[in-house]
Amino acid sequence: xxxxxxxxxxxxxxxxxxxxxxxxxxxxxxxxxxxxxxxxxxxxxxxxxxxxxxxxxxxxxxxxxxxxxxxxxxxxxxxxxxxxxxxxxxxxxxxxxxxxxxxxxxxxxxxxxxxxxxxxxxxxxxxxxxxxxxxxxxxxxxxxxxxxxxxxxxxxxxxxxxxxxxxxxxxxxxxxxxxxxxxxxxxxxxxxxxxxxxxxxxxxxxxxxxxxxxxxxxxxxxxxxxxxxxxxxxxxxxxxxxxxxxxxxxxxxxxxxxxxxxxxxxxxxxxxxxxxxxxxxxxxxxxxxxxxxxxxxxxxxxxxxxxxxxxxxxxxxxx
Amino acid sequence: xxxxxxxxxxxxxxxxxxxxxxxxxxxxxxxxxxxxxxxxxxxxxxxxxxxxxxxxxxxxxxxxxxxxxxxxxxxxxxxxxxxxxxxxxxxxxxxxxxxxxxxxxxxxxxxxxxxxxxxxxxxxxxxxxxxxxxxxxxxxxxxxxxxxxxxxxxxxxxxxxxxxxxxxxxxxxxxxxxxxxxxxxxxxxxxxxxxxxxxxxxxxxxxxxxxxxxxxxxxxxxxxxxxxxxxxxxxxxxxxxxxxxxxxxx
Numbered sequence: 001x002x003x004x005x006x007x008x009x010x011x012x013x014x015x016x017x018x019x020x021x022x023x024x025x026x027x028x029x030x031x032x033x034x035x036x037x038x039x040x041x042x043x044x045x046x047x048x049x050x051x052x053x054x055x056x057x058x059x060x061x062x063x064x065x066x067x068x069x070x071x072x073x074x075x076x077x078x079x080x081x082x083x084x085x086x087x088x089x090x091x092x093x094x095x096x097x098x099x100x101x102x103x104x105x106x107x108x109x110x111x112x113x114x115x116x117x118x119x120x121x122x123x124x125x126x127x128x129x130x131x132x133x134x135x136x137x138x139x140x141x142x143x144x145x146x147x148x149x150x151x152x153x154x155x156x157x158x159x160x161x162x163x164x165x166x167x168x169x170x171x172x173x174x175x176x177x178x179x180x181x182x183x184x185x186x187x188x189x190x191x192x193x194x195x196x197x198x199x200x201x202x203x204x205x206x207x208x209x210x211x212x213x214x215x216x217x218x219x220x221x222x223x224x225x226x227x228x229x230x231x232x233x234x235x236x237x238x239x240x241x242x243x244x245x246x247x248x249x250x251x252x253x254x255x256x257x258x259x260x261x262x263x264x265x266x267x268x269x270x271x272x273x274x275x276x277x278x279x280x281x282x283x284x285x286x287x288x289x290x291x292x293x294x295x296x297x298x299x300x301x302x303x304x305x306x307x308x309x310x311x312x313x314x315x316x317x318x319x
Numbered sequence: 320x321x322x323x324x325x326x327x328x329x330x331x332x333x334x335x336x337x338x339x340x341x342x343x344x345x346x347x348x349x350x351x352x353x354x355x356x357x358x359x360x361x362x363x364x365x366x367x368x369x370x371x372x373x374x375x376x377x378x379x380x381x382x383x384x385x386x387x388x389x390x391x392x393x394x395x396x397x398x399x400x401x402x403x404x405x406x407x408x409x410x411x412x413x414x415x416x417x418x419x420x421x422x423x424x425x426x427x428x429x430x431x432x433x434x435x436x437x438x439x440x441x442x443x444x445x446x447x448x449x450x451x452x453x454x455x456x457x458x459x460x461x462x463x464x465x466x467x468x469x470x471x472x473x474x475x476x477x478x479x480x481x482x483x484x485x486x487x488x489x490x491x492x493x494x495x496x497x498x499x500x501x502x503x504x505x506x507x508x509x510x511x512x513x514x515x516x517x518x519x520x521x522x523x524x525x526x527x528x529x530x531x532x533x534x535x536x537x538x539x540x541x542x543x544x545x546x547x548x549x550x551x552x553x554x555x556x557x558x559x560x561x562x563x564x565x566x567x568x569x
């Protein structure tokens with residue numbers, strides 16, 4: 001039984017989320033074949049071996065220099081049809097959410113999407129996915145052959161299980177496709193995306209005005225590049241912060257190791273986006289705010305006194 | 320511009336989730352259902368495109384139970400011209416079955432644009448749009464937060480981790496709408512009155528069995544009881560100690 005783990009690259013460099021995909025794939029038992037679409041050899045692709053890939057296949061085509069949805073989908077579907085894989089695993093990242101369904105449809109199946117758990121169950125795959133804004137978990141048996149799955153980012157912590165990782169490069173002959181990425185407008189250098197950050201400090205209406213987000217940005221900086229600043233829907237709708245930073249139902253779903261909610265009351269739409277965080281800290285002046293019900297640790301009081309003190313303490317820790 | 324918008328009836332996100340006696344589904348008693356919020360962006364975009372073109376049609380297609388007529392009427396009240404309900408007692412758990420039914424309905428006409436919401440807020444499947452695009456052989460861009468159309472050429476922007484992807488595509492195409500694409504209008508009273516008279520066709524459909532089987536619907540595991548560390552800046556020292564020694568995240 002072989003699982004096909006679909007890796008991601010950007011600008012010729014393997015994306016870290018690929019480690020999670022390989023980690024989840026090897027949990028299914030059997031062997032893991034990692035595959036990545038690229039224009040040229042991918043820097044860091046060999047790392048997939050460290051997390052359990054028996055084989056690492058680079059499918060090359062000039063169209064793959066930027067994300068080419070139709071060409072990648074065709075190349076992966078072709079590979080899947082030849083390989084007889086039991087399961088095909090994607091990350092439920094921006095790219096994986098776009099690519100997974102395209103590949104699945106070509107194989108005549110749907111995607112078991114945004115999973116927080118998956119295990120082999122006899123001939124089937126048993127998966128768990130949060131539904132209804134995280135207020136329930138749906139356990140589903142996937143009987144399709146192959147099963148196509150996508151994994152919620154930051155849930156499957158990469159575990160090192162070194163394997164051979166025999167490298168193979170295959171030039172594939174596919175059409176470039178009708179849908180093409182013209183450019184990527186990158187976020188300013190040094191900004192970490194909330195979807196990928198290990199630590200998130202989110203602010204809400206309690207910040208009072210947009211300029212005050214600088215206290216959160218200072219705290220994020222104190223964590224030395226591991227933290228991103230997120231936002232509640234209220235402050236995004238008010239135009240204080242970009243939609244890219246929004247955590248919650250109409251924003252991003254995140255699962256960082258540490259989530260610090262500052263001046264956020266904790267509406268259900270916000271909780272939907274962050275309740276799978278490993279540790280939640282809430283800082284709010286209202287001791288009855290619903291955010292304290294999901295928080296592991298709460299501090300009640302004025303965020304403009306508490307956050308700068310926290311920043312100092314974190315700076316001390318990081319020397 | 321001839322535009323189809325595919326919408327879904329979903330429980331309001333404020334809904335208190337109660338699991339039905341079968342342990343596999345939502346107890347729908349007393350639940351308020353709404354038009355999926357991401358689909359509102361899709362409906363709004365369709366209306367704006369039609370208004371800009373000065374002519375055309377916006378058709379709303381929904382797979383769901385008889386009660387989903389109400390959801391279609393919401394879109395008609397916003398300004399869509401007609402509705403089609405693909406009526407099934409239950410929305411299939413397998414999104415590929417949903418996609419097949421919607422694709423079969425869309426095949427009956429030619430469309431300049433087929434719009435979906437990026438995802439439904441109940442099942443988070445995030446895929447019926449691209450599945451339908453594949454079944455129809457149409458170009459597709461997902462999670463569109465900005466859109467320019469000139470003749471039969473489109474340029475869309477979509478948020479990715481750490482940036483924005485600028486994507487070019489030809490029409491006709493399938494697009495899924497993300498927040499930021501527009502600001503959906505509220506149906507005006509006049510629109511609500513007019514919606515009652517707009518055509519709404521009901522077509523019974525029989526979803527296939529699919530390859531997904533629900534094992535259980537359960538409440539999420541309770542988060543370990545949290546604690547209030549203290550009040551004010553004086554509690555920060557203890558907070559940091561707990562994060563280091565107890566939670567081990569620093």
